[in-house]
Amino acid sequence: MKKFGTLSITIFLMVIISCKDSGKKERFLPPSTGGINSLMVVMDSELWKGGIGDKIREHFAAPVLGLPQGEPKFTITQIPPQIFKGAITYSRSVLFVEQDTLSRAHIKTDVYAKPQKIAVIKGETYNDLAGNIDSLAGRAIASFKRVEINEAQRRFTRSLTKEKAFEEEFGISLNVPSLYKVGKHEKNFVWMDIQIPKGTMNIVAYAMPWNSFANDSTFVSDIVKMRDSIGKKYVPGPYEKTFMITEKAFSPYIFPAQIGGKKAAEARGVWEISGYPMAGPFITYIINDKENNRKLVLEGFTFAPSEEKRDYMFELEAILRTVKFNQGS
Template sequence: MKKFGTLCSAILVMVLWSCKDSGPKQRFLPPSTGGVNSLMVVMDTELWRSDVGDNIREHFAAQVLGLPQPEPIFTIVQIPPKVFKTTTTYSRSILYVEQDSSSLAHIKTDAYAKPQKVAVVTGPTHEILNRNLDSLAPKAIEAFKQLELSETQNRFERSLSKDKSLEEEFGISMKVPSLYKVGKRDNKFVWMDIQIPKGTMNIIAYEMPENSFSNDSTFVDDIVKMRDSIGKKYVPGPYEDTYMKTEMAFAPYVFPTEIGGKKAAEVRGIWDIQGYPMAGPFLTYIINDDEHHRKMILEGFTFAPSTEKRDYMFELEAILRTVDFSPTSGSE
């Protein structure tokens, strides 16, 4: 009887301790799934075939700027709501559209899996649905893109290059996958690349004087001159007197941005080879590095003929956006 009383006392203590220690428990969320830049659209098939579906495609399957051939910003898979259950809810980026009496346009985070963004649009009529889509689309596209960039960075962060060329030449660091190798290094110039099916992906880094691009009216022309001079000096083509330059038939797209905590210009366009039929897309960041009295230039470009290049360029963007200007042992 004494032993039974002792056991009851022990159990009571454990129960009281458990009640005291317990708090709000976090809901378990499975890891999200899906290919990079894929978007699952959940909506009725008839609605998908209507003007509402057209509006979705206009926003979320718009052409990526700066590519030599049309490619959508997201690869879309549409499914009806009745099959949106179990594993389909684990998709990383989801757009849920429903014709309903309520009118909503918002973005949920980690609703069914983690990490995940779910953009929800409802409305009683096609007109209201389209209006809600138009208002939410820019925010949703940016949210999906940031999620995809983070996912891409997480994937290659598992095996990073230990090469110190960027640190030693510029005092910066980037999270570059270990498969990228430095092929050329000169005073204040680094070129690394990786072999891909039918071509290469490339990253180059160099400096420009602090007062470069001081005239807004000639900004784009100055960018082209800079790229062409660097290409002529460092990026040769397959034969003598051939080199990488900016394709003049397509004016580069220029956007303000922030990278590495600094103001920058993002430039997207097409490169080609002077005197030889080769071309491909490039992405250049011109970064105001005031602390070191310079413009830091980071560029990614791809050569992959007869191949879709969206995801290659997206990976290069993900790499370049990891640049860190924190003090290092590299040169000032």
């Protein structure tokens, strides 16, 4: 009887250890696929051609703010549900819309691949589906954008520049692809750029006094004045007395932002050359760097005449969002 008891205890301990060893294991997921800013929309083709499709396009193919010409937030590919299988399910950003007695609107993470975001919208009637699209669209777009930014950053971090101009001048680090080169480095100003097929992509950085932009009522006009003064001093046009300014016809769009762990303002708009027909989009971050008693300004701008500029600007945003403030800077 004693031997039986000892054997029982031994088996019991082995079962416990076995249970611990066979704990929940992470499921293998293949890497997700797709071009940057591409969105796979999975829904019935008849729904896509009708009002529900219009509602989706209204949100997910809306023009990106701050570009000279209208370009959609996402490049959309629509397929019917029966086609959504195999390698197609590895798409990084997916919107799944289905007519169903169950009314739902939620976002799933890493279902078929990794990283992946799938927004699921279900409803029985047109009003159900349309209402769920309206309620989820903002969160879904933000979720898709985050995963796309992360993917863009992952791609360009394969080969980063060894230039130290930003670190030397401002005590910051940026993950800048190695093809970007320093074009100008002066006191309180750094400019890096890269040649693209029909123009350039550019990153600039400079600092403003901490008490800049103290008046909320003049915030937008103060940003314009700042950009114009910096452009006049550092960003010349093709001829003498020409330089970069903010487009006069339209004020930039302003949004709150969080960059490098600090509060910031994001400005998007169009630049032009004073006295010369050149223009393009810009994105500017004005970062509250209280520790260094300054407003740090990071900006990306593109010159690419007759070319679509959404993805160029998206890459610049992805680069600027990698900023880190070095300790003691």
